[in-house]
Amino acid sequence: MGQQLFIFGAAFLGSAVETTEALTIVLAVGLTRGWREPLLGALLAIVLLGLLVLVFGQLIVTTIPEWALKLLVGTLLLLFGLRWLHKAVLRSAGVVAMHDEVRAFQDTVNQLGEAVTRRDWVGFILALKGVFLEGLEVVFIVIAVGGPGHAWTAAITGGLTAAAVVAAAGLAVRKPLARVPENTLKYAVGILLTSLGTFWAAEGMGASWPGDFLSIFALAGIFVVASRLAVTLIRRPAFA
Amino acid sequence: MRFLRAAGRELLGLFVSDWVQSGVIVVILAGGWLAVSRVGAPALVLLVLLLAAQLVWFALAEGRRSARRSPRQFPG
Numbered sequence: 001m002g003q004q005l006f007i008f009g010a011a012f013l014g015s016a017v018e019t020t021e022a023l024t025i026v027l028a029v030g031l032t033r034g035w036r037e038p039l040l041g042a043l044l045a046i047v048l049l050g051l052l053v054l055v056f057g058q059l060i061v062t063t064i065p066e067w068a069l070k071l072l073v074g075t076l077l078l079l080f081g082l083r084w085l086h087k088a089v090l091r092s093a094g095v096v097a098m099h100d101e102v103r104a105f106q107d108t109v110n111q112l113g114e115a116v117t118r119r120d121w122v123g124f125i126l127a128l129k130g131v132f133l134e135g136l137e138v139v140f141i142v143i144a145v146g147g148p149g150h151a152w153t154a155a156i157t158g159g160l161t162a163a164a165v166v167a168a169a170g171l172a173v174r175k176p177l178a179r180v181p182e183n184t185l186k187y188a189v190g191i192l193l194t195s196l197g198t199f200w201a202a203e204g205m206g207a208s209w210p211g212d213f214l215s216i217f218a219l220a221g222i223f224v225v226a227s228r229l230a231v232t233l234i235r236r237p238a239f240a
Numbered sequence: 241m242r243f244l245r246a247a248g249r250e251l252l253g254l255f256v257s258d259w260v261q262s263g264v265i266v267v268i269l270a271g272g273w274l275a276v277s278r279v280g281a282p283a284l285v286l287l288v289l290l291l292a293a294q295l296v297w298f299a300l301a302e303g304r305r306s307a308r309r310s311p312r313q314f315p316g
Contacts, residue, residue, distance in 0.1 A: 075269055079255040079262055082295060086257070089299045095306045133250045140254055198291060205273045207284055219288060226292035233296070234303035 003213045004154040007145045010192045011158030014141040017185045018134045019166040021104070025130030027170055028108035033123040041127030046163075049135040057143050057152065070148045071204025074197045077144045081193030088187035089227050093234035098183050138163070141193070148200045191227070195219035261298045268294065 022042070029038035060069060090096040108126075138159055146155025195216050199209060209215040256262045268290045275283035 071273075075266070076255055078269070078291070079265060082261075082265060082291075083255065083257050085295060086261070086299060086302075089295070090302060090306075093299070093303060095303050129246070133246060136247065136250055137254060194291075198288060201269055202272065202276065202284055202287060205276045207276045207281055209284065210281065222288055222292050223295070226295050227299075230296040230299035230303075233300055 003149060004151055006192075006196075006213070006216065007149060007151040008154040008158040010145045010189065010196060011142055011155040012162045013185055014145075014189045014193065015138045015159040015162035016166055017182055017189060018137045018141075019163045020170075020182060022131045022134035023166055023170040024105050025108055025134070026127050027174065028105050029123045029127050029130075031174065032109050037121065037124035038127035041124040041129075042131045045128045045131035045135060048132060049139050052136075052139050053142055053156070056139075057147065060143070060147055061150075066148070067204050067206070069204070070200040073144050073148050074199070074201030074204055076140075077193050077197030078201055079197075080140065080144070081190050081195075081197050083190075084186050085190030085194055085223065085227055088183060088190050089230045089234075091183050092187065092227075093231045095234060145193075145196060148203075187227075191220050191223050194223050258298065261294065264294050264298075265291070 026038050026042050029041075060073075064072070087096065091098055108130075142155045142159040145158075146152045198219050199213075199216050202209065211218075268287065272283060272287035272290075275286060
């Protein structure tokens with residue numbers, strides 16, 4: 001039960017971050033060019049992403065031995081999670097600018113403003129491309145957290161719930177979701193995915209963790225301490 | 241074609257932002273695999289500490305690079 005909740009939480013938070021970015025693109029297109037094309041583009045992208053989850057999800061679970069699946073997915077999850085965590089540390093330390101949905105929204109609006117003379121399918125393609133590319137990360141998160149632990153239901157439910165919540169919020173306010181603490185979420189998801197990746201990669205190597213799934217919380221604690229240490233060291237006045 | 245290239249770049253970019261750091265992570269995991277097969281569970285401690293250490297190391301390195309670049313970016 002604890003494992004299912006953890007996987008649901010990881011899939012939900014990771015998907016919420018990426019869905020917010022996709023929503024920003026769809027909103028920018030919809031508000032400047034009308035809603036029909038961007039919604040159709042977003043819908044097609046969601047169908048394609050769903051097919052990717054079904055095809056690759058089935059393929060990896062039925063064809064790859066469990067130890068290899070854990071090692072492979074654990075390694076990829078670790079690379080993915082550490083990448084997010086690395087960026088989150090740099091943002092927290094002020095080295096890299098915080099992600100700004102309002103600015104991303106304005107950039108997309110400006111891009112569309114330059115393309116007003118083009119045909120309507122520009123809005124369709126832009127929404128399709130934006131949702132598909134941002135959605136690739138959602139697909140990876142859902143497959144990676146759901147596959148090795150055989151927790152597809154929790155992972156897919158987490159991803160879909162996040163998409164539904166973010167889409168409903170975005171359509172209700174008709175503005176980019178600037179108040180979503182995206183950088184904090186990325187920090188938390190980076191910790192979760194890095195811990196889960198380390199756990200599965202080591203299990204794939206044949207190791208048994210003391211306390212089984214509970215050891216993920218200890219791993220999360222270690223990565224929180226390491227990342228805070230990095231932020232503190234970078235923020236020191238003498239740092240150069 | 242451009243769309244497929246963008247999708248390919250996006251897919252690769254999911255896992256790799258710094259090739260050196262990604263290489264170090266893979267080397268740590270390979271070493272961890274070897275150590276786990278010989279020593280067992282105690283090797284996990286070393287594996288986790290090395291992964292945490294590389295996170296601190298590469299963040300500090302990028303912080304230093306950024307600190308050196310910033311005077312040129314914001315002259316005067």
